Amino acid sequence: MEKLKNGHNSSLIHSITIKEPKDILKHYWSHTAFRPLQEDIISSVLAKKDTIALLPTGGGKSVCYQIPAIAQDGIGLVVSPLVALMKDQVSQLKQKGIKALAIPSGIPLSELDALLDNCIYGNYKMLYLSPERLQQELVIERIKQMDISLIAVDEAHCISQWGHDFRPAYLDIQNLRALKPEAPIIALTATATSKVLRDISAQLKLDNEILYKNSFNRLNLTYTVSAVADKNFKLEQLLTRSSNSALVYVRNRKAAMQTAQFLEAKGITATYYHGGLTTADRTKHQELWMQNKAKVMVGTSAFGMGIDKEDVDIVIHTEIPDSLENYFQEAGRAGRAGQVSKAVLLYNKNDEIRLQNQFIAVIPSIADMKTVYKKLNSYFQIAYGEGQNESYPFNFNDFCQTYSLRSILTYNCLQMLDRNSIIKLSKEFSKKATITFKVAHVALTYYLVKNPQFSEVVQTILRTYGGVFEQVVSLNHALIANKATTSIKKVHEILLALDQDDILDYTHQNFDSSIVFLSPREDDRTINAIGHHIKAHAKTKKEQIQSVKAYLANKESCRNIQLLSYFEEEETEICGHCDVCLKDKSIQKEDFLPISKAILNQLKIKECSSRDLCELPYSEKVILSTLKLLLEEQKITITPSNTYKLL
Secondary structure (H helix, E strand, O other): OOEOOOOOOHHHHHHOOOOOHHHHHHHHHOEOOOOOOHHHHHHHHHOOOOEEEEOOOOOOOOHHHHHHHHHOOOEEEEEOOOHHHHHHHHHHHHHOOOOEEEEOOOOOHHHHHHHHHHHHHOOOOEEEEOHHHHHOHHHHHHHHHOOEEEEEEOOHHHHOOOOOOOOHHHHHHHHHHHHOOOOOEEEEEOOOOHHHHHHHHHHOOOOOOEEEEOOOOOOOEEEEEEEOOOHHHHHHHHHHHOOOEEEEEOOOHHHHHHHHHHHHHOOOOEEEEOOOOOHHHHHHHHHHHHOOOOOEEEEOOOOOOOOOOOOEEEEEEOOOOOOHHHHHHHHOOOOOOOOOEEEEEEEOHHHHHHHHHHOHHHOOOHHHHHHHHHHHHHHOOOOOOOOOOEEEEEOHHHHHHHHOOOHHHHHHHHHHHHHOOOEEEEOOOEEEEEEEEOOOHHHHHHHHHHOHHHHHHHHHHHHHOOOOOOOOEEEOHHHHHHHOOOOHHHHHHHHHHHHHOOOEEEEEEEEOEEEEEOOOOOOHHHHHOOHHHHHHHHHHHHHHHHHHHHHHHOOOOOHHHHHHHHOOOOOOOOOOOOOOHHHOOHHHHOOHHHHHHHHHHHHHHOOEOHHHHOOOOOOHHHHHHHHHHHHHOOOEEEOOOOOEEEO
């Protein structure tokens, strides 16, 4: 999108009524032009037509439902599995002066009731829900009362068992069609085969939907697969040569921290991101990278969704990904502004063994699922037929040690139980705690006068809990942190200080997650009911991993053509600059000067696609390699519509 130089006053935006999509884009986003297909998709939704938008990473999917929601009366309903993405989009919309609200799966029913009322009567434009919320009667009843302008299904591939991240809770989205038949549905995804697209249409009960599919062809992105003995050395070499922001993907939390430390020791500023960080630390590390205070972000697959950073010119994978869908999406975070960029996959001989151990061997079978589910019920001493809607703090490591369970396989089983709505697994770090005040109210008031930094948290506790001066009270850190607008960590630190100063007794125990049982215990019957999902998931995962192995092994076909073929996009034109294409050393022997002049002369006349330029009287490989050279020398650039023009 072409950006305006002047900004806008966000405090005035909500009072201004704007209906035309281009005017909304200009006023709220300060852009004067849409990216490819965005305007067509928006027009389709505004015409009340069901729509599927298949836009690769960086294609600007969120604008395709945000602008139609703003342009119409009522509220746009967005279903998304990504809590971080929901929070990020709501925050951005609020900064623009647009009323938006996110209701992920962790909010208590008492707060949920008030939030849904706000959506009915509060003139909100966007409501974000997790798919699990659609299984709650309260949510469904309130949606009936809302004036829904559109229904957006983000990460729509999650509704298909053939997709790479199937979530059975998505199947309940189809109920919205009966609730709000007049509201068009827009389903959005970055990666989907034709089989998955057909399944999306069927499961969402779409009516004569229009498919808008952008090409997966990223002409400015060079794909390279390198077999290396020393990954750290190669990583340092690649990042030293790169002048802009970089993104490095690793397999686990430990590797994220260690790789960032290694780069820092080599003089390359780096930070890290993984799912085990607190919300505050995730935000802090992400901002370091977004603000270019750290050149490199080292992250697990938990990082990147919804992140739009235009100056990333290299994405490096240090281990083999588990699917080409995930790889393509993560690699596509390079070159968002159209600049020449690289996607590098590093591997060695041990990685294929690791691929077997880390992925194939830990795909849950029905027997594995039954074992973990039974142990889970035994761990919490839940009787047969009991347990529904009960919540428990959960120490994953203790659970695995108690029953001698393999941690990765057990975690995958828990994830499968979560996705099939048997349990709700929260990965937020939590503490079980009790408090009781040891001093009288007057003494506490005097103490807070001397220590005003503790006042907000203490007053919040007093307003939230009764009887804290007379009896032991169980305390919810997250609730207090939210009401006091601070972090869970800060609440914990303040309570420790109060305990040390003999103001209160504070007992606490750490847990790395919590579990809510969504259905009563029925042992084998519970697992048998989802047996077909378990088998389909195992089959899909094995096929995806086989495709990754084939991609690594294929050193004869252009990398770009291989990826496009996987996503069923026909392409015969080689990229000319991936590791496979550059094996042909004859390209290096050609005299590029006359070819460069011919290309530049052609671009003086008009913008051209690579197909147009290949009509010049030179070999296709040499023309494509010359284009790569001219891009690197910044003599030409690529437009959003994949044509070349002079700089």
